[in-house]
Amino acid sequence: MLTLPKSVALSEGQAFAESKAEWLQAAVARMPGPSIIGHGSVLPVEGQRLIVTPASVRMVQIEGGHLLVPSARPTGPVIQAFLKHRAHQRLGPACDRFAAALGKPVRAIALRDTKSRWGSCTSDGRLMFSWRLAMAPPVVLEYVAAHEVAHLAHMDHSPRFWAAVDALMPGYGVLGPGCAITEQS
Numbered sequence: 001m002l003t004l005p006k007s008v009a010l011s012e013g014q015a016f017a018e019s020k021a022e023w024l025q026a027a028v029a030r031m032p033g034p035s036i037i038g039h040g041s042v043l044p045v046e047g048q049r050l051i052v053t054p055a056s057v058r059m060v061q062i063e064g065g066h067l068l069v070p071s072a073r074p075t076g077p078v079i080q081a082f083l084k085h086r087a088h089q090r091l092g093p094a095c096d097r098f099a100a101a102l103g104k105p106v107r108a109i110a111l112r113d114t115k116s117r118w119g120s121c122t123s124d125g126r127l128m129f130s131w132r133l134a135m136a137p138p139v140v141l142e143y144v145a146a147h148e149v150a151h152l153a154h155m156d157h158s159p160r161f162w163a164a165v166d167a168l169m170p171g172y173g174v175l176g177p178g179c180a181i182t183e184q185s
Contacts, residue, residue, distance in 0.1 A: 047137030087134035094145035098168045104152035118144045121151035
């Protein structure tokens, strides 16, 4: 798939991609393949690495360093549903809090299975997030929520937008060990 800015002709984009074909192939070859989550796998939940462990439970639970999953149910779909629920539980209140501080209403929040974005905002106030944010450290989820809510006031990455992000989450540029956010347009 080739995604281009509206101002770039398809032929120009294709020519660029073809000129970088060798680099693109090497980059794809370096990417890890999909991993299957099963019993004994290690999975991050809210930034904590948990061992997926079958247990006599009805619902997924976190206990110590373990993610307990019902032993009689399919692991992958059960964990995915748990993570989606967890993401919604965390994003809803964060967005409400940031929107109230900004004085802009959130029309709706949706979770998606995105490949390239953590979140997005429409001009009519709808926010979309990747459910995989449930795996990120809480401060990263908070930052993405603040970032998307700031788009309710500024649908760009202008200095005014970044000032709104900073007002919502002061010091967002350095979130903690191993986490840094850089301003990009």
